[in-house]
Amino acid sequence: MELSQLKNIWESANSQLDEEFRMSKEEFRVSIRKRSNTVISKVKRIMKFKIIMGTICIFLLLFVGINLDWREVGDEFILGVPLSNPELLILYGFLAVLVLLLSLYNLFSYRKIIAYQRSSFDLKKSLSEIIAVIKNIIQLGIITDVIGMTCIAFFLLYIQLYKYQTIQSDYPMLIILLGTLITPFFVYRLTKFLQFRKYGNYLQALETYRDELEENPPKM
Amino acid sequence: MESQGIIHKVCTVYTRGEEQRKDLFQEILIQLWRSYPSFRGDAKFTTWMYRISLNVALQQVRKRKKSLQKVEISTRILELPEAIQSNEFDGAEIKLLYKAIDQLNDVEKGIVLLYLEEEENEEIARIMGITPNYVRVKLHRIKAKLKKILNPQ
Structure with missing residues (x-):
């Protein structure tokens, strides 16, 4: 077959194809109402859920915190350990700020996805944009886990080590400091591994496409 | 409506089998619908459609990469509808063209x-x-x- 024939064959084949697959207006309407199943749409739905849950959490924590009398010694138990009201106030306040910051970051990333989905860049620019969006999602996942797990580690150590004594500069304090310093390192490595396992291949594929469109592709 | 041929062509080139073709068609439609407000008319309508369609197609292809590798090329060619065997060219030539593009x-x-x-x-x-x-x-x-x-x- 000669290359010159290709266009004729293509045209002839596709004129038939158009008739075969042509959709009605009603089928169009039904189609656009369905849920998108692209990777980015799924991530967007998860983010939306996280933002809603984060907002509810902030209000709950603020509500509980406001209703605490910090001068009184509390009798609330976390992991079987009583925490004083000032300790609870610090815990709830800190968690509220943390959830707020992470929710804002989530919202920022969510808006980036919406902006991307509404755009109509050329293919190379579009690939660069989605690569940036996915990298942002990976970064968000890592930051959320590192900060969250470090806080949990800190409070678990604090609760267990100061079960029967007040906080002071001593051996348990050293363990808390070491635990709080070591946790982010391990969580970072683990989350990075998990995030790249989840999105790594997809990201790599998109980068391959983008590089394919570069006149001077980066050397590997 | 008149330009849906563009989406069909992209779907035929980037998918194997009817199910995948339908999925990709729907994804492209959704994406076109979402990004329609960004169409300002500074490019041709077909240019805008190709941009969106190819972008969605590339994203979808990689998502299906594992299942794609399991499908033999001959399977896809056999799945091509009989309707595309035109009067001018026989089915073998059309299949050869698609096989080459693939x-x-x-x-x-x-x-x-x-x-x-x-x-x-x-x-x-x-x-x-x-x-x-x-x-x-x-x-x-x-x-x-x-x-x-x-x-x-």
């Missing part, structure tokens, strides 16, 4: 699709985001590849 990489598929659609190099450049010169280089390589595939001896 052996190109995903970006090359997009470029050759636009070439076969008689788009100018400048228009292909606008859709792909590359220079017209680079389109010429790419097309030259693709044609050489196709020639090799279509005439193995």
Whole structure:
């Protein structure tokens, strides 16, 4: 077959194809109402859920915190350990700020996805944009886990080590400091591994496409 | 409605089997619907459609990569509807064309699709985001590849 024939064959084949697959207006309407199943749409739905849950959490924590009398010694138990009201106030306040910051970051990333989905860049620019969006999602996942797990580690150590004594500069304090310093390192490595396992291949594929469109592709 | 042929062509080039074709068609439609407000008319409507369609197609292809590798090329060719066997050309020639396109990489598929659609190099450049010169280089390589595939001896 000669290359010159290709266009004729293509045209002839596709004129038939158009008739075969042509959709009605009603089928169009039904189609656009369905849920998108692209990777980015799924991530967007998860983010939306996280933002809603984060907002509810902030209000709950603020509500509980406001209703605490910090001068009184509390009798609330976390992991079987009583925490004083000032300790609870610090815990709830800190968690509220943390959830707020992470929710804002989530919202920022969510808006980036919406902006991307509404755009109509050329293919190379579009690939660069989605690569940036996915990298942002990976970064968000890592930051959320590192900060969250470090806080949990800190409070678990604090609760267990100061079960029967007040906080002071001593051996348990050293363990808390070491635990709080070591946790982010391990969580970072683990989350990075998990995030790249989840999105790594997809990201790599998109980068391959983008590089394919570069006149001077980066050397590997 | 009139331009849905563009989506069908992209779907045929980037999918194997009816189920995948329908999925991709729907994803492209949803994406076109979402990004329609961004269409300001500074590019041709078909250029805008190709941009969105190819972008969605590339994202979907990678998502299905594992299942794609399990499907033999002959299976896909056999799945091509009988309807595309036109009066002018027999089914064998059409299948050979699709088989040849299928052996190109995903970006090359997009470029050759636009070439076969008689788009100018400048228009292909606008859709792909590359220079017209680079389109010429790419097309030259693709044609050489196709020639090799279509005439193995």
